[in-house]
Amino acid sequence: MDMSLSFDDFNLDGVRMVVNGLGRAFHANDVAQQDAIRAMLRPVPREQHTYLRMVGKYLMAHQRELGLTDTHQDTDLRVEG
Numbered sequence: 001m002d003m004s005l006s007f008d009d010f011n012l013d014g015v016r017m018v019v020n021g022l023g024r025a026f027h028a029n030d031v032a033q034q035d036a037i038r039a040m041l042r043p044v045p046r047e048q049h050t051y052l053r054m055v056g057k058y059l060m061a062h063q064r065e066l067g068l069t070d071t072h073q074d075t076d077l078r079v080e081g
Helices: 012-020 028-032 035-040 048-061
Strands: 025-027 068-070 076-079
Touching: 012 028, 012 035, 012 048, 025 028, 028 035, 028 048
Parallel strands: none
Antiparallel strands: 025 076, 068 076
């Protein structure tokens, strides 16, 4: 059974709700550790770095839709506005 993640496994509205609940600035890892995200992406891959990388890529690819800006300081993201 293929356990790889793809963007199709994410729910944009669900990710938006998580992001909006994290405050003004956060790391992609903060999003990845939320129970709602982990539940959305079950089963979570055994390799944690694969999971974290995919969540980060999804956030960056959907910055505009999620209202995010990259602060270019490590992995910080900010909610626009």
